[in-house]
Amino acid sequence: MKALVYHGPGKKSLEDRPIPTISAPTDAIVKIIKTTICGTDLHILKGDTPTCKPGTILGHEGVGIIDKIGSGVSAFQVGDHVLISCVTADGKCEYCRKGMFSHCLNGGWILGNTIDGTQAEYVRIPFADTSLYKIPADVDEEALVLLSDIFPTGYECGVLNGKVQPGNSVAIVGAGPIGLATLLTAQFYSPAAIIMIDMDDNRLQVAKRLGATATINSSDGNAVKKLMAMTNGRGVDTAIEAVGIPATFNLCEEIVAPGGTIANIGVHGTKVDLHLERLWSHNISITTRLVDTFNTPMLLKSVQAKKLDPTLLISHHFKLDDILEAYETFGQAAKTKALKVIIEA
Ligand SMILES: NC(=O)c1ccc[n+]([C@@H]2O[C@H](COP(=O)([O-])OP(=O)(O)OC[C@H]3O[C@@H](n4cnc5c(N)ncnc54)[C@H](O)[C@@H]3O)[C@@H](O)[C@H]2O)c1
Ligand SMILES: [Zn+2]
Ligand SMILES: [Zn+2]
Numbered sequence: 014m015k016a017l018v019y020h021g022p023g024k025k026s027l028e029d030r031p032i033p034t035i036s037a038p039t040d041a042i043v044k045i046i047k048t049t050i051c052g053t054d055l056h057i058l059k060g061d062t063p064t065c066k067p068g069t070i071l072g073h074e075g076v077g078i079i080d081k082i083g084s085g086v087s088a089f090q091v092g093d094h095v096l097i098s099c100v101t102a103d104g105k106c107e108y109c110r111k112g113m114f115s116h117c118l119n120g121g122w123i124l125g126n127t128i129d130g131t132q133a134e135y136v137r138i139p140f141a142d143t144s145l146y147k148i149p150a151d152v153d154e155e156a157l158v159l160l161s162d163i164f165p166t167g168y169e170c171g172v173l174n175g176k177v178q179p180g181n182s183v184a185i186v187g188a189g190p191i192g193l194a195t196l197l198t199a200q201f202y203s204p205a206a207i208i209m210i211d212m213d214d215n216r217l218q219v220a221k222r223l224g225a226t227a228t229i230n231s232s233d234g235n236a237v238k239k240l241m242a243m244t245n246g247r248g249v250d251t252a253i254e255a256v257g258i259p260a261t262f263n264l265c266e267e268i269v270a271p272g273g274t275i276a277n278i279g280v281h282g283t284k285v286d287l288h289l290e291r292l293w294s295h296n297i298s299i300t301t302r303l304v305d306t307f308n309t310p311m312l313l314k315s316v317q318a319k320k321l322d323p324t325l326l327i328s329h330h331f332k333l334d335d336i337l338e339a340y341e342t343f344g345q346a347a348k349t350k351a352l353k354v355i356i357e358a
Contacts, residue, residue, distance in 0.1 A: 015358075016133035017336050021067040022060030027336055030070065033129065033137035038085030039103075041141030043095060045358040047158050048075035048131045048333075050343045051099075052189060053280070057126075061282055065126050072132030073099040073124040074161035076154045077358075079141075086141045094148040096313070097131060097138060099124060099162035100306045104143030115303035120144065122303065132336060134358050146309055152317050155355055159194070159323035163353070164312050166278060166304040167194030167255070172202065173308075174300035175251035175276030182206040182244060186231075186264055187255030188216035189346075190353050191278055193223060193326055195253055200224050201315075204251075208243060210236055210264070215350050223325060237267045244270070254278060259285045266292060274298045329354040 016030040033042055051074060057065045065071075079093045089095065101120035102109050108116040115121050120140055124130045129137065138144055148154060172195060177183055181204045185192045188211035199207055209220035210229045217228040229239050241248065248270035254262050257279025265275045266288050275297065287299075315321040328351050331339040339356055342349045 014134035015333055016070045016129070017072065019057060019065060019067060019069050019071050023058065024067075025058060025071070025337075025340070027334070030133065032135045035081055035083045036137065037139060038083040039140050039142065040083045041079050041086055041089060041138045041145065042081040043077035043097060043136050043138055043145070044080045045075050045077040045131055045134060045136060046094075047155055048072050048356050048358065049158050049353050050132070050339060050356070051162055052191070054125070055344060056280065062126065069125065069127075070129035070133050070136075071125045072130035072136075073122065073126065074158055075131035075136070076148065076157050076161075077136070080135060082141065088142040089145060089147065094154065095145040096148055096157045096309070097124070097136070097161055098144050098146065098306045098309060100304065101139055101144045103140045109143070112307045113305055114307060115305045132333075132356065134333065146313060149313075149317055152313070153324065155327065156316055156323045157313070158355060159190075159326060159353060160309060160312050160316065162304065163190045163194040163326070164198065164321075164323060165306045165308050167191055167196075168198040168308055168312065169304055169306075170278040170300075170302040171195035171253040171255065171276050172199050174302055175253050175274050177202045177204050177251055179203045180205045181250040182208070182270070183251040183253065184208045184210060184240060184249040184265075184268055185225075185253045185255055186210045186261045187279065188213065188220045189255065190326055192253075192255035193220060193352065194323075195255060195278070196220055196223055196225060197321060197323075197325070198312075201320075206244075206249070208240060208249065210240070213347055215347075219352070231264070236264055240268050247271075249273060251276060257281050259283060263288075269295070269297050272296045274300065277301045326352045327355055328352040331356050333358045
């Protein structure tokens with residue numbers, strides 16, 4: 014089968030690999046219909062993720078058809094159409110029983126990281142019963158590719174952790190796919206204001222179209238001043254960090270209102286200053302989270318009921334044969350205006 018294989022920092026290739034086989038009774042083999050590329054795949058290619066060893070097939074998102082099941086799989090049958098979660102969960106360990114699937118003692122984020130992933134014609138899914146979701150017949154499968162990772166991430170790490178509420182004010186720093194998925198799911202709760210902050214005018218325009226009440230281009234260094242002017246000098250009830258660098262977390266520290274919450278989503282690779290000398294008296298909360306995907310069933314129902322349209326974030330389509338070109342396009346988003354690129358296997 015064709016597969017996109019990581020070969021160490023800066024190196025990847027599309028090559029022939031054997032079709033995976035069942036190696037535990039709880040496994041399923043899924044024939045991929047559609048997959049995509051995540052910012053995290055780019056992090057791996059930069060060498061930021063040493064857990065991913067050279068030789069691993071990348072990708073942790075996608076939809077497909079069950080091709081084979083192990084003897085211990087009871088929730089699915091061959092031929093079922095399924096949504097693949099970016100987080101693998103055995104459903105049994107202490108963390109899974111608390112709904113913290115991302116910290117599953119036997120799973121977590123392993124797909125396209127410590128085991129072969131979804132950017133291929135087939136993928137092996139461990140603990141299939143608790144790591145796959147059946148796709149209802151009347152749902153657009155392409156939309157669901159965005160439910161593998163970015164929508165649960167924006168909703169759980171940003172909206173739920175950030176305690177977004179009716180009438181409240183929200184700032185989302187970073188208008189990439191994750192920030193935009195946060196913007197769409199924040200609107201489940203009707204906040205009064207959602208201010209999107211980014212340095213890319215194209216992405217800010219998209220944000221405006223998708224429901225942001227205001228946007229701030231932060232490239233001139235005046236984001237704090239502009240946001241304070243918009244909020245009567247108070248700041249926002251919820252400041253969501255969706256970039257993953259010190260500058261944007263520091264911005265959240267400056268714009269959070271007394272009593273507010275900073276909800277961090279970004280993956281940070283370097284240390285970030287916490288300004289307790291100012292914030293100690295501000296009654297704020299700071300949350301962090303690795304996406305658990307325990308909201309995937311709710312998001313599936315929202316898409317099915319047409320209350321949520323993930324396809325708004327799809328910008329490009331490619332065939333698996335052209336996945337190297339898809340990486341080029343996704344990797345140069347400022348130039349190509351790429352958001353999520355769909356890859357058909
Ligand atoms: N916590 C989790 O479980 C989880 C899951 C998935 C992804 N993530 C992380 O979420 C973050 C966002 O993901 P994404 O795919 O949307 O990334 P992305 O790179 O596509 O988007 C980031 C956005 O931030 C903007 N940006 C960069 N520097 C900025 C600055 N100084 N000020 C304002 N905006 C700036 C960029 O223009 C871009 O639009 C990443 O760090 C990713 O690794 C976390
Ligand atoms: Zn991802
Ligand atoms: Zn577990």
